Amino acid sequence: MPDTAPDAASDELVQMAAGIFDASAAVIWLVDGDRHWVGAETGLGRRDLPRDTAFCLHGLAGTEALVVPDAAADRRFAGDTLVAAPPAIRFFAGQPLLVEGRSVGLLCIMDPAPRPSGLDARQRIMLRALAGQAASQIALRRIAAERDAVEALRRQTLDGVVDYAIITIDMAGLVTGWNAGACNVLGWTEAEMLGQDVSRIFTAEDLSSGSPLRERARAIAQGRNSVNRWYLRRDGGRFWGRGEMSPLCDAAGGLTGFVKVMRDRTGEHLAQRELEAANERYRLVARATDDAIWDWDLEAGRVLWNDALRKAYGHELQDRESAGAWWLTQIHPADRPRVQHSIHAAIDGDGSQWAEEYRFRRADGSYADVYDRGFVIRDEGGRAVRMIGAMLDLTRRRQAEQALRDSEERLGMATAAAGLGTFDYQVDTDTLVWDDRCRALFGLPPGVPVTYQDSFLAGLHPEDRAQADAAVRLALDPAGPGTFAAEYRTVGLCDGVVRWLSAAGRCFFRDGRPVRLIGTAHDISARRQAEAELRELNETLEHRIEERTRSLREAEEALQQAQKMEAIGQLTGGIAHDFNNLLTGISGSLEILAMRVAAGRQDGLDRYIATAQDAAARAASLTHRLLAFARRQTLDPRPVEVNALVAGMAEMIGRSVGPDIRLEVAGPATLPLVLCDPHQLENALLNLCINARDAMPDGGTLRISTAATCLKEDGAAALGLAPGGYVRLSVADTGKGMPPEVTARAFDPFFTTKPLGRGTGLGLSMVYGFARQSGGQAHIASRPGLGTTVQLHLPVHSGAAEAGQQDEAPKAAAIAAGGEVVLVVEDEASIRLLLFEALTQQGYTVLDAEDAASGLALLDTAQRLDLMVTDIGLPGGTNGRQLADAARLRRPGLPVLFITGYAETAVIGQTQLEAGLQVMTKPFSVGALCKRVAEMLAAGAAEMPQDAAGSGRSRWPGPGQDPRPADGDRL
Numbered sequence: 001m002p003d004t005a006p007d008a009a010s011d012e013l014v015q016m017a018a019g020i021f022d023a024s025a026a027v028i029w030l031v032d033g034d035r036h037w038v039g040a041e042t043g044l045g046r047r048d049l050p051r052d053t054a055f056c057l058h059g060l061a062g063t064e065a066l067v068v069p070d071a072a073a074d075r076r077f078a079g080d081t082l083v084a085a086p087p088a089i090r091f092f093a094g095q096p097l098l099v100e101g102r103s104v105g106l107l108c109i110m111d112p113a114p115r116p117s118g119l120d121a122r123q124r125i126m127l128r129a130l131a132g133q134a135a136s137q138i139a140l141r142r143i144a145a146e147r148d149a150v151e152a153l154r155r156q157t158l159d160g161v162v163d164y165a166i167i168t169i170d171m172a173g174l175v176t177g178w179n180a181g182a183c184n185v186l187g188w189t190e191a192e193m194l195g196q197d198v199s200r201i202f203t204a205e206d207l208s209s210g211s212p213l214r215e216r217a218r219a220i221a222q223g224r225n226s227v228n229r230w231y232l233r234r235d236g237g238r239f240w241g242r243g244e245m246s247p248l249c250d251a252a253g254g255l256t257g258f259v260k261v262m263r264d265r266t267g268e269h270l271a272q273r274e275l276e277a278a279n280e281r282y283r284l285v286a287r288a289t290d291d292a293i294w295d296w297d298l299e300a301g302r303v304l305w306n307d308a309l310r311k312a313y314g315h316e317l318q319d320r321e322s323a324g325a326w327w328l329t330q331i332h333p334a335d336r337p338r339v340q341h342s343i344h345a346a347i348d349g350d351g352s353q354w355a356e357e358y359r360f361r362r363a364d365g366s367y368a369d370v371y372d373r374g375f376v377i378r379d380e381g382g383r384a385v386r387m388i389g390a391m392l393d394l395t396r397r398r399q400a401e402q403a404l405r406d407s408e409e410r411l412g413m414a415t416a417a418a419g420l421g422t423f424d425y426q427v428d429t430d431t432l433v434w435d436d437r438c439r440a441l442f443g444l445p446p447g448v449p450v451t452y453q454d455s456f457l458a459g460l461h462p463e464d465r466a467q468a469d470a471a472v473r474l475a476l477d478p479a480g481p482g483t484f485a486a487e488y489r490t491v492g493l494c495d496g497v498v499r500w501l502s503a504a505g506r507c508f509f510r511d512g513r514p515v516r517l518i519g520t521a522h523d524i525s526a527r528r529q530a531e532a533e534l535r536e537l538n539e540t541l542e543h544r545i546e547e548r549t550r551s552l553r554e555a556e557e558a559l560q561q562a563q564k565m566e567a568i569g570q571l572t573g574g575i576a577h578d579f580n581n582l583l584t585g586i587s588g589s590l591e592i593l594a595m596r597v598a599a600g601r602q603d604g605l606d607r608y609i610a611t612a613q614d615a616a617a618r619a620a621s622l623t624h625r626l627l628a629f630a631r632r633q634t635l636d637p638r639p640v641e642v643n644a645l646v647a648g649m650a651e652m653i654g655r656s657v658g659p660d661i662r663l664e665v666a667g668p669a670t671l672p673l674v675l676c677d678p679h680q681l682e683n684a685l686l687n688l689c690i691n692a693r694d695a696m697p698d699g700g701t702l703r704i705s706t707a708a709t710c711l712k713e714d715g716a717a718a719l720g721l722a723p724g725g726y727v728r729l730s731v732a733d734t735g736k737g738m739p740p741e742v743t744a745r746a747f748d749p750f751f752t753t754k755p756l757g758r759g760t761g762l763g764l765s766m767v768y769g770f771a772r773q774s775g776g777q778a779h780i781a782s783r784p785g786l787g788t789t790v791q792l793h794l795p796v797h798s799g800a801a802e803a804g805q806q807d808e809a810p811k812a813a814a815i816a817a818g819g820e821v822v823l824v825v826e827d828e829a830s831i832r833l834l835l836f837e838a839l840t841q842q843g844y845t846v847l848d849a850e851d852a853a854s855g856l857a858l859l860d861t862a863q864r865l866d867l868m869v870t871d872i873g874l875p876g877g878t879n880g881r882q883l884a885d886a887a888r889l890r891r892p893g894l895p896v897l898f899i900t901g902y903a904e905t906a907v908i909g910q911t912q913l914e915a916g917l918q919v920m921t922k923p924f925s926v927g928a929l930c931k932r933v934a935e936m937l938a939a940g941a942a943e944m945p946q947d948a949a950g951s952g953r954s955r956w957p958g959p960g961q962d963p964r965p966a967d968g969d970r971l
Contacts, residue, residue: 009137009224010040014107017130018042021123023109025087028097028134029056030105039105039138044087054080059094059106065127066106068092069380070114082110090114095131099139100163107131116299117379125272132242132265133226139164140224140244140261163263165241168248169198170257173212177259185241185264187234198260201231203238216258219245228265240269291390296324296374298347298384303327312393314363332359332367343374347384352376360391369394415520418554423505425452425517427476432456438521441501443492461489461498475507476514482507484519500528527551586615616923637774639673639797640681642706642727649682653689653704660699661692667706674727675797676774684770687763688731688790694754695735695788703732708796719777725796726776732789738782746780767792820937821845821863825855825870825883826899835869838926839933852878852886859890867937872900884917895936899924916940 010028018026025043030036036056038047049056054077059066071077071090082089091114094106107130119127143166165185168177175198178190186201202212206229219225224246231241243262250256292312295304303324309315315330331339335358346354355373362368374389412435415422421438425431432455436446442459444450460468468488475484484505491498505519530547589612593605646665654663685704692702707728716723738746738753745751749765764780767790771778775795782788822844826832832848839846847863849855852874859865868887872880884896898919916939920932 007040007137007141010134011042013130013134013137014040014042017107017109017127020126020130021093021109023091023111025108025110027108027110028105029094029108030097030138031056031060032104044110050081053082055082055089055092055094055108056106059108060096060103063096063098063103065093065095065119065124067118067124067380069116069118072114088112093119093127095127097131097135097138099135099142104135104138107134116383117385122272125268129242129265129268129272132263132268136164136243136261136263140246143259143261144246165243165260165262165264167193167198167201167260168257169260171255173198176257185233185239185262186231192234203230203232206230215245219258220247220255223247228269231262239264240266242269291392293390294327294374294388296387296389298386313360313368316363330361332361335359339372346374346376347387350382352378354387354389357394369398418522420520420522422520423503423518425472427514427516441499441521441523442490443495443497443499445494455493459490459493461491464488472517475505475517478509478512478514482509484517487524499523500525502527583615583619586612586619589615619923637675637677639799640676640678641671642674642681642729642794643667643671645678645681646685646704646706646729649685650704653686653702656686657689657693657702661696662699662701664701664703665705666703668708671706671708671727672725672796673799674774674794675799676776676794677770680770680774681794684767684792685729685731687767691763691790692731692733692735692788695733695737700734700787703730705730705732709793711793719779719793721777721793726793727796729792729794730789732787734787737784737786737788739784743780743782746782747778764790819843819845820866821847822933823855823858823865823868824848825850825852825868825874825880827851827871827873827875831871834926835929838930839869842930842933844933851876852880852883855883856886859887865891865894866940867895867897867933869897869899869933872898888916893940895940897932897936899929 014026014028018024023043025041027041027044027049028039029049030039036049038044038049041047055066055068058076068074068077069091071080071083071092077083077092080089087110089110089112091109091111093109096103097105097107107127109127163181163184164179165182166177166179167175167182170176175193175196178188178193182193183189199207199212206212211229215225215227224244226244228240228242230238232238241262242265243260245258245260247255248257248259292308293306296302297304301323303326305315305317307317310317328336328340339356339358342356343354353373353375355371357369357371359367360370360372370391371394372389372391374387376384377386377388379385415435416437419437421441422435423438424433426433430452432450432452434442434450434455439446439448439450442450442455444455444459450456457465457469465488468486471484471486474480475482484503484507487500487502489498489500500523501521502524503519503521505517507517508515527547534543589608593608593612596602596605596608646667650663650665657663689702689704696702707730708725709728710725711719711721711723713723742753747764747768751765764778768778771792771794776793779791779793780788781791822839824832824835824839824846826835826848827850829850832850836846836848847858847865849858853876855868855870856878868884870880870883874880874883878886880898880900884898887896888894893916895916896918898917899922900919901922916936918932918936920929
């Protein structure tokens, strides 16, 4: 084998190796025992290499390539004759030639110039591939040299080559020889393949294209044919084979068949493909990513950037310097020393990774918060030679984090409003997280640590513990529903209180394993108590459903109320300004009245009284408008006159947008009705006007217009609507406008271009959702510098308008005819005095109390009482509602009129007022109060028995008073 003379194939192989690796010399160095020689060389000019050279000794010591970046700097080779004397080798790479698992030599690459970086992974693969081909040639030459040996020796040789499949076929393609290597590689035994068509080892694609026949033709024409392709194994699998086919001739030179030698190189082939794919992915990622990817050649001091440097930061690639110093100059001066120190520590140390956050200057001079991370590539000596990294703009992430914090805050407000506690069970770490509301449901104080075993299970009622634990385990079961729902009792771990809870949650899985169970729990003790009472009273199922539905509706309304608060906050400045003006008018008028009365002057008093009354009336109008705007309710579609609604809001919109913005309202005299929730339409219009105001910080024109339109099929389809009649409400501004990419996302929830803290990004999404829910559509058009127009299309309603509810002027209240007794409970002395005077002038006997305790003292006497008027917010720990409940326990059926400055739900909670209870919202006129008192007394008289009503006795007797009619029982 080794003694064979050099051939053209070996010479071509070393020439190819020298060319591929750009080396001055390439050598096939062969050894056999004590013999050694050069099988083929190019560029060396000699074939007498010493056997004891260090390169040979170290290269043949292993099976992997020996790579010497600089032989002169390596103590192992610095004294070698090939280094110290011509050819003065500096760089050397040698791959052992393995034939049948034995090193028979080296494929060497030599160069007089050192290569500090040695060979990269791809070059090593290529060197190994060339060495494999050289080894294959040596194997073929061995076979050719020994083919005339005896059959036993031939069989022994063929069967000994277990890594190579050696197959011989005749001219018809039938197998005539099949060695043990072929059995190992392909799976068929020799007995199974002899006499069989060799085509069964080829893939269907190669057979259909005629590749096997072309391979034989090229082998005949060229003397051999090297080919790499996919082959089939006996089990149907594929492998990548690399080898050669050569013709076989008889002694006379006649062609008798072919010999095919190949080896399984699937691993190398896939590794090469993966390397090529990785390089391609790197190129694609560098072109496609938004990250600014950089490649720093530390030896040359050059930095290459991808196009994202221009897209994300505005720096043109041709304008910036390629040196690393340019990058450092773009870092904020306050961050530069820290970043410079950390990156050089990574380069000069032995680590492979580096990461920092800092501020990077954009081309326009502004700074972006970035997260930069890089990977250090080192040579075999551990010296950093290259660094590759990516710079990520954190602007969007910071905005998303803020949006997440805002969302979590809103969620916290919503869950607090709905009385929900939240839980998060992290299965992998057996960690349980409760919020303070959930802790309270288990009788625990805020902030105490909790666990599944000692808090959740321990806090459950003994009768419910197994059922609740089983519900959790079912939710964690990958084969289960993945949801958790249970109702159970807790026994407070600290307070001992028994509560009924309803809990629901969802389990999240990863790779078929439960990871987290997240959900909510709320107190349903009241509901359970109600259900028990309902069962005792045999109430209908319908009533229970209504109760549950009402609870859910209230929770939904609480969430909507939280969302409305942002819009209400926009009004605060204007309303505060107006109220200050109105209060100035009221207080000033009263001061002048006091001064004139003190001076004994009666002239002009009417004018100041009228001024104070007018200011008070306008203040009441503002208060009622604000409360109406902030009411908590779901959609309540009603026929709406859009023009009338816009006209009614014009004054409030004008105050909201401020004096620098001119407000224009335009539209036809009449419009068809639309069916929608008028309050939600008001909310949508106000949101659009506030957005328009924010788009015009230096002032401008806000135009609100209406029109009736009939959309045909094409126009309706373009807007995503059904053909038909619509009313179009447009809000246009002359502000700065938006670019197309911002306009496209304007309706997305939580998307906002306003600075942090100036908006939630929900305004336009709420407008869009309202329009779609009302059967219409919202559309936005904007151009930078030309302003923005938002249009709402609402479908025309064919029904009639609802009868308007006019606020009647208070009529003079009826004078009391029966000397009725009214108890007034009000902690504000001025209001209590006014109520006392107003009701006394109407002929009522008025008793007054400043708090609930004083009122209860009067209720506990035998004093006749026909009506109680009480404020809601009373001092002393007992509010007006609690006082009313206590009063009606003492005097069943006693009418009670609540007066309050809050919404009605502050009195009744989640239930309706029972008969005999009414509420008036402050401020109200004296006439309206007297009229309501008279109506309630009249209604109470109608409910009394006739003999009691006409007897003059107290309608609602106190403790110890005879409830039977009797004469003379009147104050």
